[in-house]
Amino acid sequence: MDDEGPTRLRRDAEANRQRILTAARRLFSETGLAVSHNDVARAAEVGVGTVYRRFPRKEDLLLALFEDQVEQVVRLAETAGARADPWRGLYVFLEAMLQMQADDRGLHEYLLGSQAPSLAGRATERISPVVAELLARAKELGQVRADVEVADVALVPVLVGAVLDRTRGVAPDQWRRVLALVMDGFRPPAEGSLPGQPLDPAQLEQVFTSWKGRSA
């Protein structure tokens, strides 16, 4: 049962497809998502037309590239969810996820501001319940203050990611320090309670979807 979708590619075409994917993976990882079809073509030593033919929209390329990485993040969450110590689970999950983002700039931008909500969105759906469960257990054990919610945890990669972006070339490990600092904010005892409300799921989705980046 050799599942090949619609009409298998000719041998040379398939080879080119692979070259494109390999080159694109490297480029995205090193320089982020702001890579044009032309850049990919040059890096893959292939005509622009070839890249456009195989991946008409950039989204197609992203999907092909990040599918398993996103899956890996989901598995990270699931592993963390199985830990006996929920605090440790939360921490280790966030740390491992951020490590992946530190290693791959493309993934980082993809996860935090996907133009292709489909993939990252579905991942969120699978991760959220795990984090929710960890959080609930952690609260019961008094490991986490009572007034934080899943939405607050979801913002941690945004917070730490901002530092990650800016310290990448300067102090590549600074994000670990910041993560530790931020996570300590989740610990009891809280000084009074947090102002405002956590984001609701719809808002959270907007935060991760409608973000187009900006010069800054």
Next chain:
Amino acid sequence: MDDEGPTRLRRDAEANRQRILTAARRLFSETGLAVSHNDVARAAEVGVGTVYRRFPRKEDLLLALFEDQVEQVVRLAETAGARADPWRGLYVFLEAMLQMQADDRGLHEYLLGSQAPSLAGRATERISPVVAELLARAKELGQVRADVEVADVALVPVLVGAVLDRTRGVAPDQWRRVLALVMDGFRPPAEGSLPGQPLDPAQLEQVFTSWKGRSA
């Protein structure tokens, strides 16, 4: 003693200069620094040439616009530094500064990733000692954990600013919640001590200077 630098502007020219500044202030405030000379010209109902003549580089425009705002931030710090309660001083300063950034997108981007390091840089030089003093006093009183440094405080606007950017249209006050959460991470008792080192001044400068933004 009417100090006018080199050769006063003709009346109509000065009027146009003001229209340009007014329009630019509005544009930057609403949409951030990614505003072209053409945009400014259109908004000011003035020819592009006029804008270029008066402000050849965008930096000239930014300087003219943000000088007093940055000065205001510095005064914010100085006021905070005079407070009896150092923790309160720190908190109020960061909150007020972030409020300004929430109100003015241009200022936000300018402060956090200035292409014109001159202005923001000099501001930092004046703010740092004040924050350092507050921090020292707060530590003495046991209000702040011992292992945080000024550089860690300097990253708070980066952290919270990332949330600010993304929640601006969705939940404009969410940054307050996040600020509260982050600040609680600065409180004792710390769970163990923070990993890694705080950034040194040179690194910190790079963090705020060399940042060019990215699609994400």
Next chain:
DNA sequence: GCAGAAGTGGACGAGCTGCTCCGGTTCACC
């Protein structure tokens, strides 16, 4: 080994942005 289907690549046009330049206008001074 041949036919034609599948695939290739990069020249090129369309569209956009940043900036200049100069014919015409307005102001300030006499």
Next chain:
DNA sequence: GGTGAACCGGAGCAGCTCGTCCACTTCTGC
């Protein structure tokens, strides 16, 4: 109110990026 310097506006040019298109090449099935 006349003169020349200062100033204005926006047409238009240069430079760039994106995506198409088609003459040519390569592969596959017979």
